[in-house]
Amino acid sequence: MHSPIDSSLSPAAVYAGNGQGLEKTQLTYGIIPLTDCAPLVIAKEKGFFARYGLDVELSSEASWANIRDKVLVGALDGAQMLAPMPLATTLGIGGMKEAMVTAFSMDLNGNGITVSNDLYQRMLAADPAAMQEQPLSANALKTVIKAEQAEGRTPLTFASVFPFSSHHYALRYWLASANIDPDRDVNLVVIPPPQMTGQLHSGVISGYCVGEPWNAQAVSMNVGRTLITNYELWNNMPEKVFGVTARWAEQNPNTHLATLMALLEAAKWLDQTENRMEAVRILTQGYIAASESVLQMSMLGTFQYASDEKPRKLPDFNVFYRYAATFPWRSHALWFLTQMQRWNQISDDNMDVKAVAEAVYRPDIYRQAAEALGVPYPTVDYKVEGVHEQPWLLNAATQPIVMGADQFFDKRLFDPMNLEAYHRQFDTFVA
Amino acid sequence: MEHRVILIDENRGRAAILQQALVDAGYTVVGVIHSSENLLQRVQELTADVIIIDMESPNRDVLEHLSLVNRENPRPVVMFADNDDRETIQAAVKAGVSAYIVDGLSQSRVKSIMEVAIARFREYQAMRKELDETRNRLAERKLIEQAKGILMKRRNMDEESAYHALRKLAMDRNQRLSDVARTVISMADLLL
Numbered sequence: 122m123h124s125p126i127d128s129s130l131s132p133a134a135v136y137a138g139n140g141q142g143l144e145k146t147q148l149t150y151g152i153i154p155l156t157d158c159a160p161l162v163i164a165k166e167k168g169f170f171a172r173y174g175l176d177v178e179l180s181s182e183a184s185w186a187n188i189r190d191k192v193l194v195g196a197l198d199g200a201q202m203l204a205p206m207p208l209a210t211t212l213g214i215g216g217m218k219e220a221m222v223t224a225f226s227m228d229l230n231g232n233g234i235t236v237s238n239d240l241y242q243r244m245l246a247a248d249p250a251a252m253q254e255q256p257l258s259a260n261a262l263k264t265v266i267k268a269e270q271a272e273g274r275t276p277l278t279f280a281s282v283f284p285f286s287s288h289h290y291a292l293r294y295w296l297a298s299a300n301i302d303p304d305r306d307v308n309l310v311v312i313p314p315p316q317m318t319g320q321l322h323s324g325v326i327s328g329y330c331v332g333e334p335w336n337a338q339a340v341s342m343n344v345g346r347t348l349i350t351n352y353e354l355w356n357n358m359p360e361k362v363f364g365v366t367a368r369w370a371e372q373n374p375n376t377h378l379a380t381l382m383a384l385l386e387a388a389k390w391l392d393q394t395e396n397r398m399e400a401v402r403i404l405t406q407g408y409i410a411a412s413e414s415v416l417q418m419s420m421l422g423t424f425q426y427a428s429d430e431k432p433r434k435l436p437d438f439n440v441f442y443r444y445a446a447t448f449p450w451r452s453h454a455l456w457f458l459t460q461m462q463r464w465n466q467i468s469d470d471n472m473d474v475k476a477v478a479e480a481v482y483r484p485d486i487y488r489q490a491a492e493a494l495g496v497p498y499p500t501v502d503y504k505v506e507g508v509h510e511q512p513w514l515l516n517a518a519t520q521p522i523v524m525g526a527d528q529f530f531d532k533r534l535f536d537p538m539n540l541e542a543y544h545r546q547f548d549t550f551v552a
Numbered sequence: 553m554e555h556r557v558i559l560i561d562e563n564r565g566r567a568a569i570l571q572q573a574l575v576d577a578g579y580t581v582v583g584v585i586h587s588s589e590n591l592l593q594r595v596q597e598l599t600a601d602v603i604i605i606d607m608e609s610p611n612r613d614v615l616e617h618l619s620l621v622n623r624e625n626p627r628p629v630v631m632f633a634d635n636d637d638r639e640t641i642q643a644a645v646k647a648g649v650s651a652y653i654v655d656g657l658s659q660s661r662v663k664s665i666m667e668v669a670i671a672r673f674r675e676y677q678a679m680r681k682e683l684d685e686t687r688n689r690l691a692e693r694k695l696i697e698q699a700k701g702i703l704m705k706r707r708n709m710d711e712e713s714a715y716h717a718l719r720k721l722a723m724d725r726n727q728r729l730s731d732v733a734r735t736v737i738s739m740a741d742l743l744l
C-alpha cells in the first residue's frame with residue numbers, strides 16, 4: 122500500500138513543491154561539524170530541501186550551547202541536536218527552560234571511547250585477561266583506578282562532549298558497569314571534540330567518548346586506542362536528532378513537515394552504500410575539517426581501534442535510515458530521562474518522565490511526513506530495548522520494517538513500561 | 553557585594569575593552585582567559601561569581617559541564633538565563649556574548665554586568681563592520697583605478713571616458729562598478 126521513495130514521486134499531494142502552503146521558506150538550521158551532521162548537509166547539497174520548496178542555509182556552530190541558545194531565541198529555526206538536549210531544555214536543566222520538540226532522529230551509533238596509549242598500557246598490565254574481552258569492559262580500568270587510589274594519586278580525567286549527550290551517558294554506563302563511580306573514581310569533564318586529540322596527547326585527559334572523526338583522528342595520529350564503540354555498548358543507540366522549539370513547530374507545521382520529508386530523503390540517500398563516498402567528499406570539502414581518509418573510515422563501515430591493528434568491519438557504525446533509524450522512539454527519550462535521573466541531573470525522582478517523553482518526542486508528526494512520502498513507519502511509539510541480538514522484523518508498522526540489533530553490552534533489558542525495575546538494577550556502587 | 557568576573561575571549565582587543573568597562577562600572581575582573589588551555593582548571597582556581605564568554609568560543613560547552621549538580625561541586629555554575637528576561641538573552645545572543653553565574657546569585661544584579669558586556673560586544677561588532685566596509689571601499693576604489701588605467705592605456709581613452717565606459721557597462725549588466733572593474737582586469741591580458 123505504500124510505495125518506496127521514488128524521486129519522480131511528486132510531493133504535490135502535500136505541498137506544490139514550490140513553497141505553497143509553507144509558512145516559511147527561508148530557513149537557517151544549525152549544525153556542528155561532525156560526521157553526523159550529514160543528513161542536513163545532504164538535504165541541502167543534494168537538493169532535497171529545494172525539492173520541498175525550502176531555501177535552507179546551514180550555520181556551523183561552535184558549541185552545543187550555542188545551538189541550544191540560538192534555537193531558543195529564534196536566531197536558528199532548528200538544528201542538529203544531541204538526542205537528550207531537547208529533553209533537558211524542556212525541563213530547564215542547565216539553561217533556559219523552553220518546550221522543545223523533535224520529530225526526527227538523525228542517526229544511530231557513531232561514537233567511541235578512546236584512551237591514551239599510556240592508560241591502555243597500564244590497563245593491559247593491570248589485567249591482561251580483562252583486556253581480551255569483546256566488547257571490552259572497564260574491568261581493567263577499575264583495577265588501575267584502585268591501585269592509583271591506594272597510592273593517593275589524583276583521579277584520572279575523562280571527557281565527553283556535553284552534559285546531555287549520548288556520549289556522556291555511554292561513558293558513565295561503561296564505567297559504572299565495572300563498578301567505577303563516575304562522580305568519585307574519575308573526574309568527568311566536557312571538552313569540544315576538535316580539542317580532544319590534543320588534550321589526550323598532552324595528558325590533560327586520559328580518555329574520552331566522542332563522535333567521529335575524533336576517534337579515528339587519535340588512532341591515525343597514534344595518540345590513543347579506541348576501546349569500545351557505542352554500537353557495542355548498546356547496539357543502535359540513538360545519537361542526534363533534529364530539534365525545534367514547540368512554539369516554532371506549532372507556528373510552522375507545513376515547513377516542519379517539508380523539512381522532515383527532505384531529511385527522510387537525505388537519510389535514505391545516505392544509507393545507500395554507493396553514496397557514502399560522495400557524502401564523505403561533500404562533508405570534507407565544505408563542512409568538516411578532517412581528511413577524507415579519516416572520515417571515510419567509519420562512513421564506509423569500518424573502524425580502526427588502534428594504529429597497529431587492521432580496521433575491523435563495523436557496518437552499522439553510522440546508521441542514518443535503515444532500522445527505522447529516523448523514527449523518534451519515545452522509548453529512546455525515556456532511556457535518556459532514566460539516565461538523567463540515575464546521574465542526578467534530574468533531582469525529582471517522582472517526575473512524570475513519560476509525559477515529558479511524549480511532549481518532546483513527536484512520532485505523530487514524523488508519521489505525517491512518512492505518510493506523505495509513502496515510506497513505511499512504525500505504528501507504535503515504544504519498544505523494549507536489549508532484546509534482540511540479531512536483526513528482527515518490526516510488524517507494528519505500516520509495512521514490516523527490518524530492525525537492527527538492540528542489545529546492551531551488559532545484557533540488561535530496558536522495558537519502557539517498567540522504569541522502576543530498570544532503576545533498581547543500578548542502585549549503588551560497591552566501595 | 554562585589555562580583556568577581558572572569559572574561560573568556562580569544563579576541564584580546566575586545567577583551568581589553570570589556571575589562572576596562574567592567575572595572576569602570578565597579579566590578580572586579582579576576583581573570584581574562586584567551587586560550588582553551590587548562591580552561592576548566594583556571595576557571596575553578598579563580599573562583600568567580602560571573603563568567604563572561606564569547607559565544608563563538610567552543611569552550612562554552614566546557615562551562616556547561618559546570619552546571620551539573622554533583623557532589624564535588626557544591627556551587628554549580630548556571631547559565632545566565634532569567635526566563636522572565638528574554639530580551640536580555642536575545643540581545644546577548646545577537647551581540648555574540650554569553651554568561652554563566654554561580655547558582656544563587658541574584659539575576660537582577662548580574663543583569664547589569666550583562667548589559668555592560670552586551671554593549672561592548674555590540675560596539676566592537678559595529679567597529680569591526682565599519683572597518684571591514686572601509687577596507688572594502690578602499691579595495692574597490694583600487695580595482696576601479698586599475699581598470700580605468702587598463703582602458704586608458706590600451707584603448708587610448710582619457711580618464712573621464714574610461715570611467716564612463718565602466719559605468720555604462722555596469723549599468724547595462726546591472727552589476728556593481730567594482731565587479732565590472734574586476735572583469736576588465738581579469739580579461740585584460742586575454743582580450744585587449
